[in-house]
Amino acid sequence: MSGTAKETFGSPAALAAKVRTLAPSMTRSMQRVAETVADDPAGSAALTVTGLAERTGTSEATVVRTARVLGYPGYRDLRLALAALAAEQAAGRAPAVTADITVDDPMNGVIAKLAQEEAQCLADTAAGLDTAALEAAAGALAAARRVDVYGIGASNLVAQDLTQKLLRIGLIAHAPADPHLAVTNAVQLRPGDVAIAITHSGRTADVIEPLRVAFEHGATTVAVTGRPDGDIVQYADHILATSSARESELRPAAMSSRTSQLLVVDCLFIGVAQRTYATAAPALSASYEALAHRHAPRDRR
Template identity: 70%
Template sequence: MTETFSSPLPARIRALAPTMSRSMQRVAEVVAEDPAGCAQLTVTELAERTGTSEATVVRTVRELGYTGYRAFRLALAGYAGQQQATDSPSVTADIAVDDPLTDVVAKLATDERQTLADTAAGLDVAQLEAAVTALAGSRRVDIYGIGASALAGQDLAQKLLRIGLIAHAHTDTHLAVTTAVQLGPTDVAVAITHSGATGEVIESLRIAARRGATTVAVTSRPGSPVTHHADLVLATTAPRESELRPAAMSSRTSQHFVVDCLFTGVAQRTHDRAAPALAASYEALVHRRVRPESH
């Protein structure tokens, strides 16, 4: 049976590359840059092209989820064919210092679309379903995130609050730890960390897990330290980093997409109470808006 990519190849490689050795990363990068050409190469030829060994190529193939090189080549050829059939002329997402703003807008739009597509393709729907179920039935939700990830955490908290759930987004690491010890089996703790290695966020999730709460990690690094304390893992896309657009900025697109998926699922599950709560919050905001002065 032919194996296929569960998510687009570039996104898969970006997610796994940080856990690979440098030589394995070279193989992955070359394959991502030229899938059609690499699909024609034997394992020996790919090793020569990447300046590595046959053993390194085989290890890389297995790390990417394939049982052998033959299955990898077949899937790679299929991916290259799909890419050729659907690709249209587009601009690269790499932004140069002297790019005109029209190009900057086009490149950012291309990157945002690809990030959303990659995240959707790589999201484990069974894990998402379980997270939605836990959130919908929770007594309380605590969310941990620092820096750019804190923005996604705050977004999730305010969305859940608007449909009547008790939710708190913690950016103060001391407060996060002291409140984590108050959680129990009917509560949910969500850690949002692009790297999966933010110590303060991991510590809060570890405590929540020890207290019996359902723990959810939203990260672009499968197998990273934060996932060791997570019952459920929701994968975001590891973004392409450039000089003018650091990873912290582009990673938010993927995180906010996952947040929207969680919120929408919970709103569906709790529709009887969510709909009136949303209507009430909307009505409260409408009355606070400044009306135009009449002349």
């Protein structure tokens, strides 16, 4: 893939945000390279791979590895992206708010660009999902005595969404927002139960800890994460990878990843509903009927 700055970074802020997100997975020498290109895209674009290695006190191999972590096949592609970004800055174009959206874009343009970005995020997630892991996770959920779903911040919204769906088809599910309560709940799990952790970074301690406890108590564990190499996966029986939209300062990965996380939990829910249809359909119907009067038009007499 040969990229341009507009396609991947959007703005210096977006590049800096990407570097911050990926830094924990880099070696210290790779971090120096990434921080240098983020701090000075124009100056870095003017350097050869040897020049950038000398400037950062690293090796040419480290520069190439850093380019790959940032999403490019090699340094040449990253250098072209940095040059394009520098050219946009020099031309005085409107600063990017998020992805390709600038402060001057009309609202209809914002809608179109975000819709395209969300669609690509969903397509990337669908293409990368491990079907066997998804089937196994859905099967475990369908047979579970109890389900715990762990997530913090934006990921907790997704956890709440999944638990609400499962509750409506008769499963016992919890999504504690308090990390202490999450660990307390996890202690009560045993074989036959399921614990699901949702974390884009794969390194959120408040999500890793309850999943570890659930894993150690014999529950089947599932990780929904944008980083299949993150710390969370060591405690996961099944790994479901997500994608995220391009990030910026106003839309970091933790927020943009929610779109793909919702797709994954919807797939999980449908998989469970298919396996438990005989009981799920009546339960869903009963919950609908119980709430129907709350949605009926009121008599305004």
